Amino acid sequence: MSLTEKVVLIVGAGRGIGRASALLFAEAGASLVLASRTEGELAELETEIERRYGGDVLSVPTDATNASSVGRLTGEALKRFGRIDTLIYAAGEGVLKPFAETTEEEFERLLNVNVKGAFLVCQSVVPLMEKQKGGHVIALPGILGRAPMAQAAAYCASKYALTGMLKSLALETKRAGVRFSLLHLGGVDSSFWDNITMRVQREKMLSVEAAARAVFFAASQEGEGVLGELVLQPESHQL
Numbered sequence: 274m275s276l277t278e279k280v281v282l283i284v285g286a287g288r289g290i291g292r293a294s295a296l297l298f299a300e301a302g303a304s305l306v307l308a309s310r311t312e313g314e315l316a317e318l319e320t321e322i323e324r325r326y327g328g329d330v331l332s333v334p335t336d337a338t339n340a341s342s343v344g345r346l347t348g349e350a351l352k353r354f355g356r357i358d359t360l361i362y363a364a365g366e367g368v369l370k371p372f373a374e375t376t377e378e379e380f381e382r383l384l385n386v387n388v389k390g391a392f393l394v395c396q397s398v399v400p401l402m403e404k405q406k407g408g409h410v411i412a413l414p415g416i417l418g419r420a421p422m423a424q425a426a427a428y429c430a431s432k433y434a435l436t437g438m439l440k441s442l443a444l445e446t447k448r449a450g451v452r453f454s455l456l457h458l459g460g461v462d463s464s465f466w467d468n469i470t471m472r473v474q475r476e477k478m479l480s481v482e483a484a485a486r487a488v489f490f491a492a493s494q495e496g497e498g499v500l501g502e503l504v505l506q507p508e509s510h511q512l
């Protein structure tokens with residue numbers, strides 16, 4: 274199946290890596306389901322895709338941390354396209370600050386969107402993929418879902434949890450032809466960093482377009498090989 278025949282669901286599509294990925298998949302001719310909470314950003318992206326590529330796009334404002342919102346998303350996607358071939362879970366949030374200053378509310382917020390959201394979306398979408406006898410889940414634990422960093426305890430807790438959950442799920446569903454790719458990207462210059470006070474050099478980070486190319490590369494692997502994990506770092510942080 275080429276990408277032109279694929280239905281790609283992007284959760285976290287409104288901004289950042291999800292948005293840049295949506296543009297790449299639209300250019301390749303995939304049918305797209307776009308989800309995130311901010312309706313205006315989805316509408317703007319849908320218009321942009323239709324203007325540039327004339328693609329088949331469905332936007333569904335969705336809160337990934339809410340089970341009924343996720344159920345509505347999957348239902349609308351199925352009603353429109355009848356299947357979901359690729360799920361990109363690009364929703365997420367970051368809090369990077371000293372452990373002692375991290376609040377309980379921040380800890381819970383990170384676990385909610387970075388882990389529970391992925392749990393709910395996978396619970397809704399992966400059984401469909403099993404029934405279809407195929408599908409591909411691409412998630413973005415980032416490099417902090419694989420290696421620790423100072424002032425990232427809460428964020429690492431959520432991203433290591435995401436890595437562990439999806440690796441377990443991959444083992445559980447591999448006989449049904451569901452593939453999982455975990456992308457461990459270093460810093461990506463997106464709105465993720467807008468409310469982070471830690472001093473970082475955004476100009477040295479990966480662009481959202483470079484991150485989206487990695488997502489697209491993972492999604493484009495065909496045949497017997499599965500791209501299980503990919504590390505992509507800015508030049509300043511390689512290895």
Ligand SMILES: NC(=O)c1ccc[n+]([C@@H]2O[C@H](COP(=O)([O-])OP(=O)(O)OC[C@H]3O[C@@H](n4cnc5c(N)ncnc54)[C@H](OP(=O)(O)O)[C@@H]3O)[C@@H](O)[C@H]2O)c1
Nearest residue numbers: 285287288289290310311337364365415460461463464465
């Ligand atoms: N930027 C980096 O340096 C970097 C590096 C490695 C990995 N990552 C990971 O990559 C993913 C995407 O990051 P990004 O840089 O693209 O961040 P971003 O620019 O902040 O975009 C995050 C997207 O997720 C959506 N989102 C947040 N909470 C949501 C929820 N509850 N339900 C549905 N959608 C939700 C946001 O839209 P709404 O707020 O409108 O819902 C937005 O569209 C995240 O998981 C992040 O942890 C980022």
